[in-house]
Amino acid sequence: MDGCLLPALHGHPPPGEKGEVGVRGRSGRSGKEGPPGSRGLQGRKGQKGQAGLPGAQCPRTYAAFSVGRSEGLHSADALQAVTFDTELVNLDGAFDLASGRFLCTAPGVYFLSLNVHTWNYKETYLHIMRNAHAAAVLYAQPSERSVMQAQSLLLPLAAGDAVWVRMFQRDRDNAIFGEHGDLYITFSGHLVKPDAEL
Template structure:
């Protein structure tokens, strides 16, 4: 029989399965510090104060132009200069509210202009500072020249008859609203404008001929104006 080492070598076998990782070693002992903390240092010597003479004090400054006054004097001055409800400077009594003008009104019910164009009148007055607006006639009469802001909101409750409302200045159309959506029986629309007015100018809203305007207790339809800047 041939010895084993004289036989032909076989094919290499497949690699074996990897073995498991070994366990972690233990942490080493903490190192020991054999050094000692050094002693605290001492403050250095303080130098002697100089022997030179001190400088002279400066001259006091002049009082400021806006010096703060005594509290009581300030209060007295404020009371004397506070505006009063009346002004006698022009030789008569003048209501200070006349330096401003503003109004805001609304309607409760339906308005119709079946025959001719109609000025819209108003049932409820939210405010009327200066009294320049007349809800009964629907006309604003300018008594303070300047720039005014006007805004109006309208409501329709019909798909058969839609409203057309115009803001008029001395009989000339300025801006308008028309709401002609036949598929929507209830709708609200608005418009606004800033106008420069002179004393005596008149402003109103009118409902165009053949149109109907709606409102109710909820005051859907309104008209407002205010002075922005006097001229």
């Protein structure tokens, strides 16, 4: 055909030669943290370890007293200390029988108890004292029958505190009964909880 170009052949030209590797680009930003995966299977139980060395033994603090009075007592003064003549328990000699006082050297909470026998037709009026302050009262009205009376309490004591029993006289004769051979009058106390363990 005159004046016409031949039609181009269909298809692509053959590939050229492979070029050189380019420079590595910068790392992209880290993606968001994904959700936690499911819990894995439980591993095997390990072997039992060796026993450790024994710990140091904790020091224990003890304090206790129990005293009695074999003779009865009538009030002679308005405020009179009850003294004792029988020592049942007296750790470290902390209770002085002559003065009727327990001197605290191991601070903490103490249990105290006082037991007496009333005297017929006489009033019984006693205080368990901590230093100069009455902590508890033991009281019985005059009666034709004598009975045993008791008082007990828990009391915190500091080092140097003194615990004793006071006979308190009012307008009536105040007395507690006693006789040789039997202990009708007893005063006891022991440390329940040292301060270091509170």
